Amino acid sequence: MKQIDSYDFNGKKAIVRVDFNVPLNDQFEITDDTRIRAAIPTLKKVLEGGGALIIMSHLGRPKGPAEKFSLKHILARVSQYLGVPVQFAPDCQKADEQAAALKPGEVLVLENLRFYAEEEGKPRGLAEDATDEEKKAAKAAVKESQKAFTKKLASYADCYINDAFGTAHRAHASTALIAKYFPNDKMFGYLMEGEIRAIDNVLKNAQHPFTAIIGGSKVSSKLEVLKNLVTKVDNLIIGGGMGYTFIKAEGGAIGNSLHEDELIPDALEIMQRAKQLGVNISLSVQTRVADDFSNDANVKVVPSHEIPEGWQGMDAGEKSIENWRKIILDSKTILWNGPVGVFEMPTFATGTLKIAEALAEATAKGAYTLVGGGDSVAAVNQMGYADKVSYVSTGGGAMLEAIEGKDLPGIAAIRED
Numbered sequence: 001m002k003q004i005d006s007y008d009f010n011g012k013k014a015i016v017r018v019d020f021n022v023p024l025n026d027q028f029e030i031t032d033d034t035r036i037r038a039a040i041p042t043l044k045k046v047l048e049g050g051g052a053l054i055i056m057s058h059l060g061r062p063k064g065p066a067e068k069f070s071l072k073h074i075l076a077r078v079s080q081y082l083g084v085p086v087q088f089a090p091d092c093q094k095a096d097e098q099a100a101a102l103k104p105g106e107v108l109v110l111e112n113l114r115f116y117a118e119e120e121g122k123p124r125g126l127a128e129d130a131t132d133e134e135k136k137a138a139k140a141a142v143k144e145s146q147k148a149f150t151k152k153l154a155s156y157a158d159c160y161i162n163d164a165f166g167t168a169h170r171a172h173a174s175t176a177l178i179a180k181y182f183p184n185d186k187m188f189g190y191l192m193e194g195e196i197r198a199i200d201n202v203l204k205n206a207q208h209p210f211t212a213i214i215g216g217s218k219v220s221s222k223l224e225v226l227k228n229l230v231t232k233v234d235n236l237i238i239g240g241g242m243g244y245t246f247i248k249a250e251g252g253a254i255g256n257s258l259h260e261d262e263l264i265p266d267a268l269e270i271m272q273r274a275k276q277l278g279v280n281i282s283l284s285v286q287t288r289v290a291d292d293f294s295n296d297a298n299v300k301v302v303p304s305h306e307i308p309e310g311w312q313g314m315d316a317g318e319k320s321i322e323n324w325r326k327i328i329l330d331s332k333t334i335l336w337n338g339p340v341g342v343f344e345m346p347t348f349a350t351g352t353l354k355i356a357e358a359l360a361e362a363t364a365k366g367a368y369t370l371v372g373g374g375d376s377v378a379a380v381n382q383m384g385y386a387d388k389v390s391y392v393s394t395g396g397g398a399m400l401e402a403i404e405g406k407d408l409p410g411i412a413a414i415r416e417d
């Protein structure tokens, strides 16, 4: 693999996989352009180095060509940030002439890759009553045509850059398969480099004490994350809705709190493993409970192991936060994924806000802090702490899979020879 910083783009055409999967409103206006802004340093590097750009992305989950999912809606914004006009190829498989005509400094955006089933390599339009044989044949057919699809994309350019961390956990044509056509000219973009460095900082090169704070709604969606982290951290703080399954596993009374009975054996196994490894698992000791899942419900504060029937845990209580704050401030590496309460409701946002505050404080004291995955990212952004932690990941699912300890196909495809 090559490094974007030292690669000579002069006179070359770079095909860059970005994640321009931005939210659009009913008038097809962009409502949040964070993902576009995140890719601009990589795109500018190519242009400033004397190269031409072919930009490719997906948008939404189309089942075929659809106006609603057209990347033409984002062209003006890309052009604005790059400061140059942007051309558009309305079919990503028929851009030969436009790509060939590109001159240094010029930019071509390909239409949504997912207008073709070949991008994801999954068959479309299968009858509901399709037999296993038919499903297998359809899958084999799309895998076969995926080769030509990928080769066509590769034919437009001299080098390939992957800067789409949001899809790095997918082995799609543009995120992984295309890399093999550029054995000596493939590299990560700056966003990907940053994300990979952040993952390595916590999973490979963590300074100890290393603390992970895992919250959110369900144990089932983060079981692999917990199993992997328990082998790496010194402290594992488990909060939010998922904490109640652990509290119930310990024999606590959790009232009507969210929990998953079928995951109690897994919770016990994780706690047992932690004991063997000398890892401190810290559960909530005090909870703010409500008599309804509503911002306006009646609220009281009770010990987390003694939640009365008819009441449910909605946020961490002050004593829990105080415990967690101490652990966080004593740590040198901190990973946070998932809110510790129903932070979307202002009445129950305090715990999550206090975690964000403690992370900011720890960062100021020199700790490395990574906020990764979905709702905790939304929480730090919403609370204005994004620039007070070391790194805020842009990729929800991709970051979670990385924390599970999986090799992400988008990363592996660039790294392997």
Ligand code: AMP
Residues within 6 Å of the ligand: 215, 216, 217, 218, 221, 239, 240, 241, 242, 258, 313, 314, 315, 337, 338, 339, 340, 341, 342, 343, 344, 374, 375, 376
């Ligand atoms: P996740 O996507 O798994 O990170 O979960 C995030 C969601 O967990 C948010 O929508 C929170 O409202 C929710 N959550 C956090 N704590 C609780 C709780 N005590 N009860 C119910 N939902 C919760």
